[in-house]
Amino acid sequence: RKEVEQDPGPFNVPEGATVAFNCTYSNSASQSFFWYRQDCRKEPKLLMSVYSSGNEDGRFTAQLNRASQYISLLIRDSKLSDSATYLCVVSSGNTGKLIFGQGTTLQVKP
Amino acid sequence: GAVVSQHPSRVICKSGTSVKIECRSLDFQATTMFWYRQFPKQSLMLMATSNEGSKATYEQGVEKDKFLINHASLTLSTLTVTSAHPEDSSFYICSAGDRDRYGYTFGSGTRLTVV
Numbered sequence: 001r002k003e004v005e006q007d008p009g010p011f012n013v014p015e016g017a018t019v020a021f022n023c024t025y026s027n028s029a030s031q032s033f034f035w036y037r038q039d040c041r042k043e044p045k046l047l048m049s050v051y052s053s054g055n056e057d058g059r060f061t062a063q064l065n066r067a068s069q070y071i072s073l074l075i076r077d078s079k080l081s082d083s084a085t086y087l088c089v090v091s092s093g094n095t096g097k098l099i100f101g102q103g104t105t106l107q108v109k110p
Numbered sequence: 111g112a113v114v115s116q117h118p119s120r121v122i123c124k125s126g127t128s129v130k131i132e133c134r135s136l137d138f139q140a141t142t143m144f145w146y147r148q149f150p151k152q153s154l155m156l157m158a159t160s161n162e163g164s165k166a167t168y169e170q171g172v173e174k175d176k177f178l179i180n181h182a183s184l185t186l187s188t189l190t191v192t193s194a195h196p197e198d199s200s201f202y203i204c205s206a207g208d209r210d211r212y213g214y215t216f217g218s219g220t221r222l223t224v225v
Contacts, residue, residue: 043203043216044154087153097144098205098214100154 001026006088006101014109017078021104023071023088030099032091033064035073037084038103044087047073078108112138114206116217123194123224131189131220133204139184140206144214145177148201160187194224 006023013019025033033050048055050062050071061074071088088101113136123129133143141162146154158179159167166179178190187206191198203219 041201041221043219045216046214097156097159098154099156100146102153 002102003027003099004088004090004101006104008102008104010105010107012107012109013078015078015080017108018074018076019078019106020075021073021086021088021106023073023101025069025071025088025090025099027090027092027099028066028069030069030090030092033071034089034091034098035060035062035071036087036089036100038087039084044089044100047086075106078106080108080110082106083108112207112215114140114204114215114217116204116220118220119218120221121223123222125195125224126193128190128192129194129222131191131202131204131222133187133189133206133217135185135206135215138207140187141184142206143181143187144205145179145187145189146203146205148203154203157189191222194222196224198222199224 004025011019035047036044037047038044048057048062050064052064054063059076063072085103085105087103090099115134115136117132121129143160145157147157148154156169157172160179160181162181162184168174176192181187201219201221204217205214207214
């Protein structure tokens with residue numbers, strides 16, 4: 001079983017739609033959680049950290065359920081520029097190592 | 111904000127040669143850097159953790175004699191792919207930073223093609 005699992009998609013949605021991505025992780029000792037965005041052939045860029053209380057940044061909302069070892073990302077009012085691959089990332093213990101999910105591809109269409 | 115510079119961005123080399131990739135933290139000191147590899151349509155896979163002034167820690171299945179990592183200063187880590195083969199063709203990317211303060215910053219990546 002992969003340490004971090006995501007549905008690879010692709011998710012094809014129209015502009016303005018709301019879309020949700022899910023992610024599960026296997027290591028219950030994981031301490032930090034992130035969503036990264038990666039555009040084609042580019043490096044990943046941090047989208048947002050994920051906290052147990054849930055957090056929101058504009059159109060993006062991230063949630064963490066430690067009991068179920070589950071992370072989610074909600075994007076409201078999708079824009080064409082949101083088209084990218086979204087990577088669920090978990091930090092392993094005190095080493096600081098980041099474990100990446102396979103990524104979920106989002107394609108927003110006009 | 112924290113900036114990590116990675117060079118070269120793209121390299122094509124002949125099979126059997128060695129390639130060095132540099133990763134520099136420009137405005138902060140990185141005691142730890144991480145090296146990842148990403149094959150097409152796959153996730154980033156951690157190869158090794160580079161610690162300033164000490165030996166790198168390699169992930170299972172990564173050959174330490176093939177992928178040489180040097181982290182001689184707080185701002186520079188290098189990855190050398192020795193005797194490269196076509197199967198080593200991939201996107202190599204470094205990451206550095208203080209997880210408590212800056213979070214992790216990625217270099218822009220190096221696309222290696224071995225012919």
